[in-house]
Structures are given as C-alpha cells and as structure tokens.
Amino acid sequence: xxxxxxxxAEGERLNESQMAEILGLSVEEVEAQLAxxxxxxxxxxxxPVLNPEKDDSLAVRAAIEVKITPERDGGFNRLxxxxxRFDEVESCxxxxxxxxxxxxxxxxxxxxxxxxxxxxxxxxxxxxxTATHFMLRAYKxxxxxxxxxxxxxxxxxxxx
Amino acid sequence: xxxxxxxFIADHVIGLPRSGIRDFFELVAAxxxxxxxxxxxxxxxxxxxxxxxAIYALEKGRTHYTSNLGLIELxxxxxxxxxxxxxxxxxxxxxVLVTVGVSEAMDVALRAVLNPGDKxxxxxxxxxxYHPTVLLAHGVGVAIKTxxxxxxxxxxxxxxxxxxxxxxxxxxNLPCNPTGGVAERDELEEIAKFAVEKDMLxxxxxxxxxMTFEGEHVSIGTFPGMRxxxxxxxxxxxxxxxxxxxxxxACAPAYLTEAMMKVHQYSMMCASIVAQDAxxxxxxxxxxxxxxxxQAYQRRRDLVVRRFxxxxxxxxxxxxxxYAFPNITSTGLDSPTFSKRLLEEERVAMVPGTAFxxxxxxxxxxxxxxxxxxxxxxxxxxxxxxxxxx
Numbered sequence: 349x350x351x352x353x354x355x356x357a358e359g360e361r362l363n364e365s366q367m368a369e370i371l372g373l374s375v376e377e378v379e380a381q382l383a384x385x386x387x388x389x390x391x392x393x394x395x396p397v398l399n400p401e402k403d404d405s406l407a408v409r410a411a412i413e414v415k416i417t418p419e420r421d422g423g424f425n426r427l428x429x430x431x432x433r434f435d436e437v438e439s440c441x442x443x444x445x446x447x448x449x450x451x452x453x454x455x456x457x458x459x460x461x462x463x464x465x466x467x468x469x470x471x472x473x474x475x476x477x478t479a480t481h482f483m484l485r486a487y488k489x490x491x492x493x494x495x496x497x498x499x500x501x502x503x504x505x506x507x508x
Numbered sequence: 509x510x511x512x513x514x515x516f517i518a519d520h521v522i523g524l525p526r527s528g529i530r531d532f533f534e535l536v537a538a539x540x541x542x543x544x545x546x547x548x549x550x551x552x553x554x555x556x557x558x559x560x561x562a563i564y565a566l567e568k569g570r571t572h573y574t575s576n577l578g579l580i581e582l583x584x585x586x587x588x589x590x591x592x593x594x595x596x597x598x599x600x601x602x603x604v605l606v607t608v609g610v611s612e613a614m615d616v617a618l619r620a621v622l623n624p625g626d627k628x629x630x631x632x633x634x635x636x637x638y639h640p641t642v643l644l645a646h647g648v649g650v651a652i653k654t655x656x657x658x659x660x661x662x663x664x665x666x667x668x669x670x671x672x673x674x675x676x677x678x679x680x681n682l683p684c685n686p687t688g689g690v691a692e693r694d695e696l697e698e699i700a701k702f703a704v705e706k707d708m709l710x711x712x713x714x715x716x717x718x719m720t721f722e723g724e725h726v727s728i729g730t731f732p733g734m735r736x737x738x739x740x741x742x743x744x745x746x747x748x749x750x751x752x753x754x755x756x757x758a759c760a761p762a763y764l765t766e767a768m769m770k771v772h773q774y775s776m777m778c779a780s781i782v783a784q785d786a787x788x789x790x791x792x793x794x795x796x797x798x799x800x801x802x803q804a805y806q807r808r809r810d811l812v813v814r815r816f817x818x819x820x821x822x823x824x825x826x827x828x829x830x831y832a833f834p835n836i837t838s839t840g841l842d843s844p845t846f847s848k849r850l851l852e853e854e855r856v857a858m859v860p861g862t863a864f865x866x867x868x869x870x871x872x873x874x875x876x877x878x879x880x881x882x883x884x885x886x887x888x889x890x891x892x893x894x895x896x897x898x
Binding site for chain 1: 808
C-alpha cells in the first residue's frame, strides 16, 4: 500500500501540499500516488461533509430497510446495483439480520422521498417490502459532531 | 525576598532554583499569536470512553476516599498491564501504589529511601523536577551526561564514570523528556549489572514507554537481580492523554512499596477516586486510542526531524516521546538566547535545553504534540529566523 493511502487511513484531514510536507514528498509525487489509488479504486473520491441541520438541499433523509428476492446467479447483487444507481440513493449496503438492503435516500422534501420509495423503489421486480425511517436530527455526520459545544483546549503555553 | 522574610523559609527551599520553564512560560504568556512547541503534554484530549467512565463514576456517587494504595480493581489492572507490556511481575495487593501522577510517585520514592546526604545519580538533560525532588528529599544529585552523538541514549560507561562513593540511587527516565533518548538493551543490561555491583536502588520512570516508535521498550527491572532493587514508575498522563487527571503509580517489592506507602498515606491519603475509575477504563479498553495517538506522533516526528535537519539545526531522530532536541550551536547563540529571540522575532516557543540541566546547553526542546499545520508553520518561521542570523 502506498504512503499516501496509509496517511489517508489515519483519518487526518489534509490537502495535497500538507500530505507532501508530512511525507517528505513533492506535491507531484502525492498526486501520482493519489492517481494510483483512484485507478485501483482504493480511493473512490472526495466529498464535502455538509451539515444536514443547515443544508436545505439535504432537507430530508431516510433509511430504508428493503427486502428483496435473491437470484440464482449473483444473489442480491443485481438488484442492489440497480437500486444504487438512483441519484436519490446516497448509500446502499447489504445487511445481515431482518432485512436485506439498507438504503439511505435523500431528497429536498418529505414528499419527494416518499414518492421515490413508493413509485421507484418498491415497484422494482424482486423488491418484496420496504420500511422507511425518516431521520429527524443529526448529531454526528461522517465523524463530525454537530451543534455540540467545542472541546476546550485549555493547555498552558509552556509546560515541563 | 528580604532577609527578614527568609527567616521563615527552610534553607534547602531557599537554595532551590526556580524552574527555567517558569521564566520562559511568563515570557510566552505575555505575547500573542505564539505557536508553542513548548508544551510537555499531548494535544489530544483524553479519549471519550475514558471521560465517560469518569462521568459514570460520579453519577454513581463514587466520591469517597479509596484505600491508601488505591482501588484494588485498578491495582489488578496495573499489575496485569505491567506484566503484559513490560514483563514485570508485581502483586496487586502489596506491590502497587497508585499516586497523584508520576511526580508524586517520584517524590514518595525518593523521600522513602534517602537519608540526608545520600547521593542520587540521574541522567542529564532530564525532566525538570528530578534534581529539585532529590534536593527536597535532602539528597545530593550527581548528573550523568547523555550526548547528541549517541542520540542521547544512556550509556553504561557514562553511568560508571559519573558514579562516586555514596551513590545510593540511580534515577533514570527512559524514554527521556526532553531528549527522546532511550537505552539499547545491552547498555541497559550493563547498567543493571553495575547497579547490582554497587548495590544501588534504581528508580525507573517509564512514563513515555507507550510512545516508543521503533524497537522494543526494555524495562531495567527485567534484568537479573533487578527486581529487588527497582522501583518502576509509570502513569496515565502521556500514553492515554490524561495529564490533568494526575494519576500515576509505583510498583516495587513489598518492602519498598510499604515504605513509600507510609509517606504517601500521610501526605496524600489517596489519588482521586474519579481519576482511578477512569484509569481502570483506560487500561481495560484504551489500547486502540494509545496506538492511534502514537501513530500521529510518529508522523509528526518524521516531519520535524526532517525539517530541523533541512534548516541546518542537526537533530537526531528520537525513537520515542513527542520531543525532538535539535542542536542550535551553529547559530552562534546559546540556548536561552536562541529561545528568547526566536520567540520575540518569530513568535515560536521552544524551551531552552538548559531548563533540563547543564548538559542541555546548545539544544532546545521541540514538543511536536501539536497539529500538523501548526508544526509546518512553526518550522517555516524557524527557518526564516535561522536564515536571518546568517
């Protein structure tokens, strides 16, 4: 695994020039390693983490439990991939337990999410049932705490 | 202080030097926009699961004294942890003493064993409180030099060279604050043999053991003949980022633990129960958090050491701790002047090496327990400062 990947895996939020500085590489070398990671699909891409409490474009999100019929060749894959392709679907996972797919759907209104579920998702051949859970409030998003008091950094300037 | 006021102050306290860190702190505190590489504690806040355990303890009404030795559950965890990670075997019932930080452990250990005038060998540069704590216990400090040429490792030859009749205790801090120095296994074994030969007690402060990046951490107490003459000191401040909790411990054979316990029970009674409950959680479930912090320190070390050498301030690569100890003699300035001018001209704080002993001259301590962006900016400022001196 390349050095940039290890650094990314440590979870620090760094830009390319910071990564270059830390690893003792040139920015070009960091870019080259990132390109390799993307090519190998180890790194899928970058997205900003928006605050769902403040961002109107994410006004409504729902977690949907979906039961589907597995198929002889490929099991759940074909249907899961088909569902994943909708723009409304933020993420989609095959789950163990009482249902098969957990689908996170986002939309600008309750109505839009509801109609996506009833008209698109549940009408797909092979989808047996759906249970929709609307998200009411976010407390933590992708590792970021939301609207919680910041931790005090009360270190003295110089200590032994 | 006037002569008249001094009549109430003990002679050995009047003679005690003011900490060099304190002078420097006051200088820094009076300035704005300073990037501080002078902070001897983790920049991480204590991991949440540990804080949460303390909140739970308070909710349950855990607000009372504990046994003088500390909670037995904590002592059991300490005994198991020290066995697992250091290869040392201590009975939780009578060989583990929980203290208010390693500083208290050091104090009770020295007060328990020193008679007035007894000599204590200690490495130099070293943590600021070592020599004063020896003096407060009416002992006499004898410094052992460690050098940049050998990465500030503790060398058996230097220990032997520094030894003089009357040396009762060998006080070591490996890995070392401020140098990041350690000791090679064979050197440490040789030092252990010498301690046995000269019948010295060894007090071994291993607070930075978890911050070992390369190689194994070796505990001097594991060598033949050492268990009976070693007081092992450790605590939660650095590895678990718990400085403000003030929680440490001393492990030693029962006869030594009993002696330390006498001093501890009359001066401190016990460590805070909430801190002790947090300590239990730290030892039971804290390994992952410790590892994550160590990785972050290692990255930062690589960065600062590379930058110091690029800037022209030769710096060895410390195997452990979050301190680098670059040599600043090429600038033609002495350590206190370098630190003072760097602070005034570029607003970067690094503690002069002389705050850690006479052999710290020619060096400054850089604590890299701070964010990457701060470190990068500080190094750029240091580079500008050094170039302007040329």
